[in-house]
Amino acid sequence: MTKLRFFALLLALAPAVGLAAGGAKLEHSGTDLGDRASLQRGAGLFMNYCAGCHSLSMQRYSRLGEDLGLSQEQVERFLIRGNAKYGEPINTGITAGDGEAWFGKAAPDLSLVARAKLGGPDWVYSYLKGFYVDESRPLGWNNTVFPGASMPHVLWELQGIQRPVYDVDAEGQAHLVRLELVKPGRLSPAEYDRVARDISAFLQYVAEPAALQRESVGVWVILFLALFTLLAWLLKAEYWRDVH
């Protein structure tokens, strides 16, 4: 019973302290679905750096255009790679078989990843910031929130190269405590954070496109309720004037 309670408490606390499955702390991404420019940048970054391996098969280019306020021409010019059509879903050029042959694992479809992972966009954000060099891995990269991931750090030229810093405990066990930037990338750490945030926001939107409408409908509902409250209050004042 006490054990059960303990686990219930742990479960309740896990999201609060941001525990990922691997035990690494997640960083707060600060994504904002109301920030259309951020979503547009995220879409562009995704098409440039991620779509070569990952598909978003539950999302069509046309829907992307409508939701992000881009014309068909802009989508075709800036987002579509290869000869995909505007009405088609976002598919990657490589097959699952190629992915397995090249990386030991097929790159999964990312349509729902920002909802599937505990922590959602914070997981994606921490993942994109969590790559470090590890010569024991086949591609030379490892990741703090996804230990043993078979994805290379595709944004290393932007972020630079991070090395792990270990702390040895009383039992002689080494624990990774933080990452250290040993070779700066093209971007400053703050600029790279924004890149990671924009991609995370974009994947958050893709995982639930209706959230955009819900947020904008929400504003009108609140405005309506505020107006209605005012009307009801004026009406009450009017009625009570006769009573007094």
Ligand code: HEC
């Ligand atoms: C060179 C191919 C390649 C590119 C480019 C690439 N990835 Fe990956 N990605 C992979 C592979 C392979 C995996 C599977 C890793 C595993 O399961 O070990 C993966 C896994 C992931 C996962 C975890 C998915 C899951 O369900 O566990 C996320 C999130 C992800 N990638 C995001 C991205 C983002 C964002 C970009 C662009 C910045 C990107 N990837 C670019 C190959 C790639």
